[in-house]
Amino acid sequence: MMRVNRRTFLNQGMTITIGLFVALWNKITLNQIKLGKQRKHIFPFDKNKSITFIDDFIIINRDNQTQVFRAHCTHLGCKINQATTDKLVCPCHGSEYDLNGQVLKGPAYKNLNIMKSSISEDGSQIEIEA
Ligand code: FES
Known part of the structure; x- marks a missing residue:
């Protein structure tokens, strides 16, 4: 041995x-x-729709401005898929965000991640960098 x-x-x-x-x-x-x-994602865009949930993103369109957020809650990452007229609601533990992605109610304490985006010249598509 x-x-x-x-x-x-x-x-x-x-x-x-x-x-x-x-x-x-x-x-x-x-x-x-x-x-x-960075990957680019291209989706159809409807400027008349104020809140769109698409893939991993939330597109907010109001006052002639468009903002795109990552749809994953900053608490534990659940996909946010619910909204009222003025807030986004996480289905898992009830965190709420305003339409600028700011936390209104926890347990999440970080705001939603803003994504870079651009709208095509004819306004029919949105390109999101993620
Ligand atoms: S994952 Fe959204 S509130 Fe917990």
């Missing part, structure tokens, strides 16, 4: 720890790179 001395044991332990750290670091940084890539 082979005996492992203390030094060898520590060296192997250190090697395994460093290997795990490097693997974890790679995973984290690769995720960051993926997050850094």
Whole structure:
């Protein structure tokens, strides 16, 4: 039977720890790179509709201005899919946001994420960067 001395044991332990750290670091940084890539999403646009839930986005159209928010609640990420005339409501734990994406009622405490968007020249499509 082979005996492992203390030094060898520590060296192997250190090697395994460093290997795990490097693997974890790679995973984290690769995720960051993926997050850094922006994708463009194009959807039909109806300027007469004040609130549109589409895919992972909420399009708010009022006073001739259009704002797009990510539809995921900032509390635990549920998809917001309900609205009244003046607020957006998360179905999971009841957080509410005004139509500017500002938190009105928790448990969420961060405002909705605003997405970059542009409307096509003919006004029929909206392009969202996400
Ligand atoms: S996930 Fe929206 S309130 Fe909890």
